[in-house]
Amino acid sequence: MYCTYFGLKERPFTLTPNPDFIFLGKAHQEAFAHLLYGIDQKAGFIALTGEVGAGKTTVIRTLLTRLTPETHATALILNPMLSSLGLLKTINREFGISDNGDEPAELVETLNQFLLLQKAAHKTVVLVIDEAQDMEPAVLEQVRLLSNLETATEKLIQIILVGQPELETLLSRSELRQLNQRITVRYHLTPMDAADTRDYIAHRLRVAGGTPEMIRFSTGAVQAIHCFAGGLPRLVNAVADRCLLIGYTAESRQIEAAQARQAVCEVAPAEGRRTRRRTRMLATAVAALLLAAAVLAGMVYRRPAPAPPVAAATLQQTATPLALLLQRLDEGRSSREAYQTVLKAWNIVPPASVLPDSSLERSLKQAGLDIFRYTGNLGGLSRIGYPAILELSLPNNQKRYLVFGGLSSEQALVATESGSLTRVSTAALEQVWTGRALIPWKNLLGLSVPVPYLPNHTQRELLARLLVSARTWPPNQPVITEGAVREAVKLFQQSQRVEADGVAGGQTLLLLYRQAPDFKTPVLKKAEKTDP
Numbered sequence: 001m002y003c004t005y006f007g008l009k010e011r012p013f014t015l016t017p018n019p020d021f022i023f024l025g026k027a028h029q030e031a032f033a034h035l036l037y038g039i040d041q042k043a044g045f046i047a048l049t050g051e052v053g054a055g056k057t058t059v060i061r062t063l064l065t066r067l068t069p070e071t072h073a074t075a076l077i078l079n080p081m082l083s084s085l086g087l088l089k090t091i092n093r094e095f096g097i098s099d100n101g102d103e104p105a106e107l108v109e110t111l112n113q114f115l116l117l118q119k120a121a122h123k124t125v126v127l128v129i130d131e132a133q134d135m136e137p138a139v140l141e142q143v144r145l146l147s148n149l150e151t152a153t154e155k156l157i158q159i160i161l162v163g164q165p166e167l168e169t170l171l172s173r174s175e176l177r178q179l180n181q182r183i184t185v186r187y188h189l190t191p192m193d194a195a196d197t198r199d200y201i202a203h204r205l206r207v208a209g210g211t212p213e214m215i216r217f218s219t220g221a222v223q224a225i226h227c228f229a230g231g232l233p234r235l236v237n238a239v240a241d242r243c244l245l246i247g248y249t250a251e252s253r254q255i256e257a258a259q260a261r262q263a264v265c266e267v268a269p270a271e272g273r274r275t276r277r278r279t280r281m282l283a284t285a286v287a288a289l290l291l292a293a294a295v296l297a298g299m300v301y302r303r304p305a306p307a308p309p310v311a312a313a314t315l316q317q318t319a320t321p322l323a324l325l326l327q328r329l330d331e332g333r334s335s336r337e338a339y340q341t342v343l344k345a346w347n348i349v350p351p352a353s354v355l356p357d358s359s360l361e362r363s364l365k366q367a368g369l370d371i372f373r374y375t376g377n378l379g380g381l382s383r384i385g386y387p388a389i390l391e392l393s394l395p396n397n398q399k400r401y402l403v404f405g406g407l408s409s410e411q412a413l414v415a416t417e418s419g420s421l422t423r424v425s426t427a428a429l430e431q432v433w434t435g436r437a438l439i440p441w442k443n444l445l446g447l448s449v450p451v452p453y454l455p456n457h458t459q460r461e462l463l464a465r466l467l468v469s470a471r472t473w474p475p476n477q478p479v480i481t482e483g484a485v486r487e488a489v490k491l492f493q494q495s496q497r498v499e500a501d502g503v504a505g506g507q508t509l510l511l512l513y514r515q516a517p518d519f520k521t522p523v524l525k526k527a528e529k530t531d532p
Contacts, residue, residue: 009209015499129162165188335360346369
């Protein structure tokens with residue numbers, strides 16, 4: 001929409017990783033150097049951690065593009081939430097070798113023969129496992145055993161574990177101490193500083209064909225974006241992209257601080273409300289200081305009478321239904337109730353061996369559900385159309401969880417203790433919602449996430465089946481090519497008003513399942529306004 005106006009060849013701030021736009025800030029360069037060092041030194045195990053959106057994927061993709069096929073054989077596992085057998089099969093497939101075998105020993109032997117051939121060809125084999133914090137300890141132990149594939153002098157495979165900070169917590173468990181001790185190279189990726197954020201925005205604009213005459217971000221705008229994003233590239237992209245849309249609408253060549261703040265409010269309404277609350281608090285504090293100064297100067301000479309105390313009954317009458325709903329909950333109880341409500345919505349009997357703990361996401365996965373991590377607003381969540389678990393932030397950094405069940409313009413539906421739905425004020429809910437949610441869903445066809453188009457014909461056929469149900473793929477098509485499937489996915493994404501990148505990731509798959517009549521999924525209800 002805005003590319004022509006700003007003279008851009010393409011959108012510079014898309015959320016999908018694009019190797020053409022790779023930018024390595026100071027921390028990213030250090031992380032990249034650590035990875036190369038570990039691989040060159042045949043360290044065996046390397047760990048890269050970082051917060052969500054810090055740019056771990058960028059570093060990994062940069063690394064894989066630098067490791068040429070002439071000197072390295074590489075494999076990238078994006079979805080490690082598998083059994084030990086399933087992970088071994090996936091590893092073999094990614095290396096392009098046979099995954100036949102019903103026993104881990106058979107698959108490991110096939111892998112070992114491959115590694116020996118690569119060694120004879122003077123190639124280094126590198127396996128990257130992303131989202132490793134989601135792996136079960138037993139599966140991680142199987143990964144450790146792969147490091148036993150070695151010659152008398154060196155390891156035959158270099159394994160890089162990539163994950164969020166929770167990965168370090170997982171590795172510190174006693175049953176994984178052998179693996180933890182074998183990780184000799186570690187790096188925690190920190191967010192970009194303000195200078196890197198400035199250079200990052202300028203770099204992406206330049207690669208997209210932008211010039212300072214056609215589009216530029218003011219110093220104030222960059223500061224506002226960095227303040228919100230905290231140096232996380234993914235959040236910088238989200239806000240900067242919205243800035244360009246706002247600038248296009250205003251026919252402005254320069255993005256100003258006010259436009260950046262508006263973009264923050266639109267991308268993350270909760271953050272916008274917090275900013276406005278901080279502004280009001282600052283204004284109140286300034287007014288209080290001025291009033292105090294006036295008192296000291298003798299300008300205010302009469303103290304008003306104190307207001308009478310408010311009766312408890314009056315407080316109860318003015319309390320919002322949401323406040324009453326939250327009063328009886330602590331973090332643990334809200335987590336357990338959300339877990340039970342979601343399983344009931346999906347007609348899943350809670351496993352007797354699984355007791356939901358502080359890790360709500362892990363408990364849901366153990367019950368057979370996949371998780372899509374959502375960041376945005378309630379409107380977007382409503383359009384996706386699945387029950388979702390909202391993360392709420394109360395004073396003193398207290399967390400609560402509520403299951404979101406529907407939305408109208410003024411009211412939202414959330415689940416109560418009994419699992420039934422009750423209406424609450426949308427405005428009240430948005431005051432405490434962080435903008436983050438977990439959307440549990442069933443990957444009913446067992447597709448990989450994202451779906452690998454090129455190497456796996458079976459996965460393409462299953463994806464085409466979903467696209468037929470969504471009416472974006474002709475039935476009975478004899479040839480299912482990678483290019484045709486990608487275009488069909490783009491058409492579907494456009495119809496659902498999500499990023500049309502042609503990649504069938506988690507959000508696209510859960511939307512496809514919702515559209516397919518062959519698969520039953522829970523749906524949201526509309527919260528109608530009622531008279532008091």
